Every structure is written in C-alpha cells, then in structure tokens.
Amino acid sequence: xxxxxxxxxxxxxxxxxxxxxxxxxxxxxxxxxxxxxxxxxxxxxxxxxxxxxxxxxxxxxxxxxxxxxxxxxxxxxxxxxxxxxxxxxxxxxxxxxxxxxxxxxxxxxxxxxxxxxxxxxxxxxxxxxxxxxxxxxxxxxxxxxxxxxxxxxxxxxxxxxxxxxxxxxxxxxxxxxxxxxxxxxxxxxxxxxxxxxxxxxxxxxxxxxxxxxxxxxxxxxxxxxxxxxxxxxxxxxxxxxxxxxxxxxxxxxxxxxxxxxxxxxxxxxxxxxxxxxxxxxxxxxxxxxxxxxxx
Amino acid sequence: xxxxxxxxxxxxxxxxxxxxxxxxxxxxxxxxxxxxxxxxxxxxxxxxxxxxxxxxxxxxxxxxxxxxxxxxxxxxxxxxxxxxxxxxxxxxxxxxxxxxxxxxxxxxxxxxxxxxxxxxxxxxxxxxxxxxxxxxxxxxxxxxxxxxxxxxxxxxxxxxxxxxxxxxxxxxxxxxxxxxxxxxxxxxx
Numbered sequence: 181x182x183x184x185x186x187x188x189x190x191x192x193x194x195x196x197x198x199x200x201x202x203x204x205x206x207x208x209x210x211x212x213x214x215x216x217x218x219x220x221x222x223x224x225x226x227x228x229x230x231x232x233x234x235x236x237x238x239x240x241x242x243x244x245x246x247x248x249x250x251x252x253x254x255x256x257x258x259x260x261x262x263x264x265x266x267x268x269x270x271x272x273x274x275x276x277x278x279x280x281x282x283x284x285x286x287x288x289x290x291x292x293x294x295x296x297x298x299x300x301x302x303x304x305x306x307x308x309x310x311x312x313x314x315x316x317x318x319x320x321x322x323x324x325x326x327x328x329x330x331x332x333x334x335x336x337x338x339x340x341x342x343x344x345x346x347x348x349x350x351x352x353x354x355x356x357x358x359x360x361x362x363x364x365x366x367x368x369x370x371x372x373x374x375x376x377x378x379x380x381x382x383x384x385x386x387x388x389x390x391x392x393x394x395x396x397x398x399x400x401x402x403x404x405x406x407x408x409x410x411x412x413x414x415x416x417x418x419x420x421x422x423x424x425x426x427x428x429x430x431x432x433x434x435x436x437x438x439x440x441x442x443x444x445x446x447x448x449x450x451x452x453x454x455x456x457x458x459x460x461x462x463x464x465x466x467x468x469x470x471x472x473x474x475x
Numbered sequence: 476x477x478x479x480x481x482x483x484x485x486x487x488x489x490x491x492x493x494x495x496x497x498x499x500x501x502x503x504x505x506x507x508x509x510x511x512x513x514x515x516x517x518x519x520x521x522x523x524x525x526x527x528x529x530x531x532x533x534x535x536x537x538x539x540x541x542x543x544x545x546x547x548x549x550x551x552x553x554x555x556x557x558x559x560x561x562x563x564x565x566x567x568x569x570x571x572x573x574x575x576x577x578x579x580x581x582x583x584x585x586x587x588x589x590x591x592x593x594x595x596x597x598x599x600x601x602x603x604x605x606x607x608x609x610x611x612x613x614x615x616x617x618x619x620x621x622x623x624x625x626x627x628x629x630x631x632x633x634x635x636x637x638x639x640x641x642x643x644x645x646x647x648x649x650x651x652x653x654x655x656x657x658x659x660x661x662x663x664x
Contacts, residue, residue, distance in 0.1 A: 221646075225596050228596040228634065231599075232596070235601040235602060235605065236600070236601040241546055242546040242600055244546065244597075244598040245546035245547055245600040245622075246550065278536075280543075280545040280546075283533075283534045283546070283621075284622060292508070293620070294621070294622070296620070324598075325550075326550065326575070326597065341662070342664055355658060359658045362575070362650065363576065363647070363650070364551050364574075366575075366598045416657055417654040417657045417658060418657055422575075422596060422597060423575065423647060424594075424650070453598055455598035
C-alpha cells in the first residue's frame with residue numbers, strides 16, 4: 181500500500197469515528213432511553229441524543245463539535261514503520277480538519293495560539309504496539325474536553341472516602357468520581373478505570389479500557405462483578421443524562437489493572453461522554469479494510 | 476414554549492426551572508478566551524445588552540465564500556463561573572446557553588438582573604447546528620482562533636431546558652444534593 185492509500189483509509193477512520201457512533205454504543209443509548217420515564221427532562225435529553233446520532237451519521241458531520249483529543253492505538257505489523265504511519269495519520273488529521281470532520285482543536289499551552297490543523301507537540305496521540313499479525317489494527321478515540329476534565333485519580337488510602345487498598349476502596353473512589361462529575365462530562369458516561377500502575381500508566385490504561393466493546397464481560401470474574409455492581413450503583417445516584425436527574429447516569433464501566441510498586445495504590449478514572457466516539461479497523465497490507473471492529 | 480428576541484427581563488423572569496424552551500433570535504458564542512478577555516476589561520465587539528451568550532466552540536468552515544456551521548453544541552459552562560455573574564451584571568446579559576450548569580455566583584446574578592441559564596443537550600452538535608439559520612458575523616477570530624471566537628448565530632427554535640432561573644432555583648443544586656445523599660448511603664461503612 182502506498183502512503184496516499186494509507187492516508188485515505190485513516191481519513192475514513194477519522195470521518196467514521198467523528199460522525200457515526202458504533203452499534204454497541206447506540207444499543208446502550210437506546211436502552212437508557214427506554215428506561216427513563218415519559219415526560220421527564222431525562223427522556224427529553226435522550227430524545228435529542230438519539231436524533232443527533234441519526235442526523236450526524238446521515239449528514240456525515242461531527243456528532244459533537246468538540247472532536248476532542250485524538251487518540252490512536254495501533255497494532256503495527258512489519259510492513260509499516262511508526263514513522264510512515266505517523267506521517268500518514270498526521271496528513272489525514274490535517275485533511276479531516278480542513279473538511280470539518282475535526283474541529284481546530286490543538287492550542288499552544290504557552291501562547292494560546294491554535295495550530296489550526298490539530299497538529300503540534302503531543303497532538304495527535306498515537307500509541308504503537310508491534311504485532312506479528314499480517315493486518316494492521318487501528319483503534320481511534322476522539323475524547324472531548326468536557327469528559328476529560330471530570331476524570332480523576334485517587335491515591336489510596338483516602339481517609340476522606342474511607343477508601344483502603346482493596347476493591348472496596350476502589351469502589352468508593354469510582355462512585356465518588358461519578359458523583360463529582362454530575363452532568364459536566366456529558367453523561368450518561370462510560371468509565372474506564374485502572375487499578376494500579378503509576379500516575380501516567382494508570383491514566384493511559386484507563387483510556388485503553390474504553391476501547392473494549394461496551395457490552396462485553398470482563399474475563400476476570402472478580403472484575404466482571406465489580407463492573408456490574410458499579411454500573412448498577414452509579415445508576416442509583418439519580419444524576420441522569422446531562423445531570424437533569426434520572427435513572428441513567430452511566431452506560432458502562434470498564435476496569436483494568438496494572439501492577440504497582442508496594443508504596444503506591446492508584447485508582448485512575450477516565451470518563452467518556454455518551455458521544456463515545458471510538459472505532460477501529462483491520463487494514464490489510466494491500467490497503468483493504470478487512471473489518472470494522474465494533475460492527 | 477417559545478423564547479423569541481428581544482430577550483426582555485420580563486420574558487426571562489417568567490421562565491422556571493424545568494421549562495423546555497425553543498430560542499429564536501441572535502445569540503453570541505463565547506467561551507473561555509472571550510470571558511477572560513471581557514473580565515479583564517476588553518471591549519466587547521458586539522452589543523451585549525439583553526443578549527444571550529452561548530458557551531460554544533463550533534466547527535465552522537468556509538464553503539464558497541460563506542461560513543457554514545458543521546457542528547455547534549454547548550461546552551461545559553462551569554469554567555466561566557468566576558466571570559459569568561459579574562459580566563451578567565455589567566452588560567445586562569439575559570441568558571446563558573451551555574451545559575453542565577453553573578454555580579451560586581451565577582445563580583445570584585440571574586436573580587439580580589433577571590436572567591436564566593438555558594441548558595442545551597451536550598454532544599448534540601448536529602441537532603443544534605440545524606437550528607442555526609445564519610452566521611451573521613464573527614469577531615476576535617484572529618486573536619482567539621475559530622472555536623474561541625465570538626460567532627453571531629441567528630437561531631430558530633433552538634431547544635434548551637431552563638435549569639437555573641431568575642427566582643434563585645437551580646436544578647443542578649437539587650440533583651447534586653440528592654446524589655450526594657444517595658452516595659453517602661452507598662458509602663456507609
């Protein structure tokens with residue numbers, strides 16, 4: 181595959197991620213909509229959300245104007261170098277910005293100047309892993325600032341929350357984070373949670389957890405049970421979509437764990453908004469999209 | 476119910492928390508950079524008397540010499556909490572459209588000047604962009620960049636929920652106190 185083809189495929193990944201929510205997310209939104217009582221602000225919010233999902237896909241325009249931090253996770257086979265992938269991806273991002281799939285969203289933190297094309301130090305974010313598979317797998321997440329701002333990291337023990345260094349402590353942190361977020365992260369949200377790691381790897385892993393399909397069940401029965409429990413408990417808080425009040429505060433909880441040093445016990449929580457823009461594909465060496473990962 | 480320009484004090488004081496409104500008229504976008512600029516004494520490039528500010532950083536592109544709005548949902552409002560109340564009082568703002576709600580300073584200003592906080596559905600950038608019928612101008616574009624500029628949007632039937640009214644009521648405060656109570660039950664040792 182030549183560089184132009186790779187760029188075109190990546191542009192399509194960006195377009196699809198920005199404009200079309202994957203089916204697993206739509207199913208969760210529909211379930212939330214059915215759960216809310218008619219005539220409530222919660223039901224109304226879900227109605228607008230559902231209309232918006234259809235409209236964005238139909239018009240091929242961004243679901244949300246905050247096209248967020250661009251985070252790409254790549255399993256890279258031998259036939260493409262990191263350098264070549266990055267170059268193609270950056271060109272695709274630049275083009276996607278010009279045609280309006282992405283907002284001009286990269287600002288110099290010192291001067292306040294917007295780079296105008298989403299490129300700059302640290303932008304876009306690409307995580308590479310090597311793979312022995314023939315196909316390249318790329319997953320893309322567009323994570324808006326509103327939900328990123330309500331993410332939280334706890335260092336246990338936390339005496340204020342009565343949270344010790346165990347899963348009960350983790351539970352207390354996660355519920356506290358949901359309560360603090362209220363409607364500010366564009367709920368109903370999905371949580372990515374990492375237990376352990378250091379401050380940096382904990383947050384990275386919490387975002388990686390958001391790449392899982394929304395309706396899967398964790399392979400570890402202990403974490404599967406905790407995910408279920410946290411989802412149910414968070415939905416008794418009554419915060420509801422947009423913080424309007426209601427029965428649907430979260431759409432999902434995804435937990436992962438990393439080893440830690442004996443002295444540290446971090447719980448890192450990334451909050452993803454209902455506009456859960458993440459998609460991915462497998463791309464053959466010949467440039468054919470073999471599979472969309474969340475369909 | 477319809478909320479049509481001119482946005483008078485009387486119209487805003489008639490609104491109550493929980494009301495669904497459809498806004499028609501001109502609204503001005505303004506977010507972090509604009510609020511900081513005005514708060515530091517910058518001269519507003521538009522007349523803000525009886526105006527509605529929209530916390531929004533839209534996607535707007537030029538097609539065939541015209542501005543076309545590609546996406547225009549609300550951004551999180553609470554970041555403007557330090558500025559919003561004073562600006563409401565200084566300029567006589569009649570409303571703020573945003574998401575996530577605002578705090579006690581803004582609520583007090585709403586009550587004092589006769590203004591409301593109008594909550595649009597966050598993330599619903601297409602439904603809301605459909606309500607923008609014309610882009611009537613743009614200001615401070617060079618200084619702040621496109622998402623942070625002041626865009627003059629003519630809107631028709633732009634949907635929002637009144638979540639903070641001119642009578643001192645806030646849906647956000649109610650939901651937060653109920654959820655804090657529910658949380659303390661869940662976290663009982």
